[in-house]
Amino acid sequence: MNLIGVVNPKNVVGEALLKSFSDLPGAEAFAMTVNSFDIEDFEDLIRTKLKEDNIFIFNSKFTDELKEVDINYADRVCAELGDLFRAIKKLTNLLLREGKKGKFIFITTNPSISHSSSFPISPIYDGAVHSLVRSLAKEFKSTQLIFHGVCIEPVCEMINESELRDYQRRMKVYAMRKRPIRLEALADFIKNVALTNLGLSSGSIFYIGEGLDQLNF
Amino acid sequence: MFSNKVIIVTGGTKGIGKSIVLEFLKRGAEVITVYSRDDSAAEMMKKGLPADQQDKLFFHKGSVNVTNFLRKFFYEIESKFDKLNILINNAGINRDDLFLNMEDSVWDKVVTTNIKSALNTSLLASNLMKKSMEPAYIINVSSISGVFGRAGQANYACSKGAIIGVMRLLAKKFTQDRIFVNTVVPGLVNTEMIMDMPREKIEEIIRATILNRIGETEEVAKVVLSLTSGDFSYVSGTCIKVDGGYLK
Numbered sequence A: 001m002n003l004i005g006v007v008n009p010k011n012v013v014g015e016a017l018l019k020s021f022s023d024l025p026g027a028e029a030f031a032m033t034v035n036s037f038d039i040e041d042f043e044d045l046i047r048t049k050l051k052e053d054n055i056f057i058f059n060s061k062f063t064d065e066l067k068e069v070d071i072n073y074a075d076r077v078c079a080e081l082g083d084l085f086r087a088i089k090k091l092t093n094l095l096l097r098e099g100k101k102g103k104f105i106f107i108t109t110n111p112s113i114s115h116s117s118s119f120p121i122s123p124i125y126d127g128a129v130h131s132l133v134r135s136l137a138k139e140f141k142s143t144q145l146i147f148h149g150v151c152i153e154p155v156c157e158m159i160n161e162s163e164l165r166d167y168q169r170r171m172k173v174y175a176m177r178k179r180p181i182r183l184e185a186l187a188d189f190i191k192n193v194a195l196t197n198l199g200l201s202s203g204s205i206f207y208i209g210e211g212l213d214q215l216n217f
Numbered sequence B: 001m002f003s004n005k006v007i008i009v010t011g012g013t014k015g016i017g018k019s020i021v022l023e024f025l026k027r028g029a030e031v032i033t034v035y036s037r038d039d040s041a042a043e044m045m046k047k048g049l050p051a052d053q054q055d056k057l058f059f060h061k062g063s064v065n066v067t068n069f070l071r072k073f074f075y076e077i078e079s080k081f082d083k084l085n086i087l088i089n090n091a092g093i094n095r096d097d098l099f100l101n102m103e104d105s106v107w108d109k110v111v112t113t114n115i116k117s118a119l120n121t122s123l124l125a126s127n128l129m130k131k132s133m134e135p136a137y138i139i140n141v142s143s144i145s146g147v148f149g150r151a152g153q154a155n156y157a158c159s160k161g162a163i164i165g166v167m168r169l170l171a172k173k174f175t176q177d178r179i180f181v182n183t184v185v186p187g188l189v190n191t192e193m194i195m196d197m198p199r200e201k202i203e204e205i206i207r208a209t210i211l212n213r214i215g216e217t218e219e220v221a222k223v224v225l226s227l228t229s230g231d232f233s234y235v236s237g238t239c240i241k242v243d244g245g246y247l248k
Helices: A012-022 A034-038 A042-049 A073-098 A111-116 A123-139 A161-173 A183-195 B015-026 B039-047 B067-081 B104-129 B144-148 B154-173 B199-207 B217-227
Strands: A002-007 A027-032 A053-058 A101-109 A145-152 A205-207 B006-010 B030-035 B057-061 B086-089 B136-141 B179-186 B239-242
Touching (some): A002 A012, A012 A027, A012 A183, A053 A183, A073 A101, A073 A123, A073 A145, A073 B154, A111 B154, A123 B144, B006 B067, B006 B104, B015 B030, B015 B086, B015 B217, B030 B039, B104 B136, B104 B179, B136 B217, B144 B154, B144 B239, B179 B217, B217 B239
Parallel strands (some): A053 A101, A101 A145, B006 B086, B136 B179, B179 B239
């Protein structure tokens, strides 16, 4: 029995994930926003929902790309990271208190392909989240909580026809006949990460794509 | 090599930042360093320099994560030097604690200070760098915690991971303006920051390091100087780990 919370579901990826998990027998999938965590009775509300396995997927909400010299941009990134911290802290506290298993999956966007599409990215936010995933995996090693990142590419459904052609042309440097993946395939991948026991690789960031350099140092 | 170059080093009165400042001064640069608290460290540093280098070192006291201070600071730099060749984003703080014990204010303080200082200083510096036809360099000093993550340092690691993201973003944005942006990732280095670390922990890290020792601040500084010397003309948007081969 699984409880699946999809945080920030309001884009095509989030919606596809919710749909994909809703069809899963014996599971309860529900949508959350980071603001939910500010609600006073949030803990009571979620405590009643907790099951043996609890999965929280943090869909990347931060698609605010730095365009020009914008001195307020850092404030927006930091505010978003602050909300994320408070949300994770509340959930980890609750799961540990209740003695339940928990898996946290954070969706980010691969900056290596940012020049190949107009899909907005924020490497600052994503870099922060990747380091956070690795730190939390180490810190919660002896508990039943595990942490993963899934670093995605734009999917077909996110880009229009002309962008798609342009994307394919540019992505030839990475792979032959490179095509963006279908939303359904991405949702399936994330679903597999969510439902498979990957405790031994807690802290891993799974990259979508063929042979893209993972850390790209 | 660096004579007639104007260089800003944030957090340049101690540790790695201080070594970077000293190495640049030895090579004839004019260095402006920003520090937030320790007046005596700044004073001692200046006194310890040969006279010709003392004239080339300028201190500004303030917090680089405070926008108003930064704006005023860059206005003064522009008025005095009218150019900027190199920016080293070294300032950073840590307040370690277990994730579940970490106060909201502690999280916010570390994350905000480290991210804002690196990003906003770079953005304002770029305005001045763009005025010159010469190539310019921005180096962000991150940390091995930002690459591997570290238990008990979620806030610091998160901010240092973000700093790598700052580099990735700005390297692309500034490429047309001949501004090269790179990151240096020091491993365990002999600074005040490790004084509170238990000896066993230090030994543990040394055992996991190919060179079997901790690093010295000068060793990091020399990598920073190489990256900004002009010799690395095909390097931008990259991280150089200066960690003695940690976990290799």
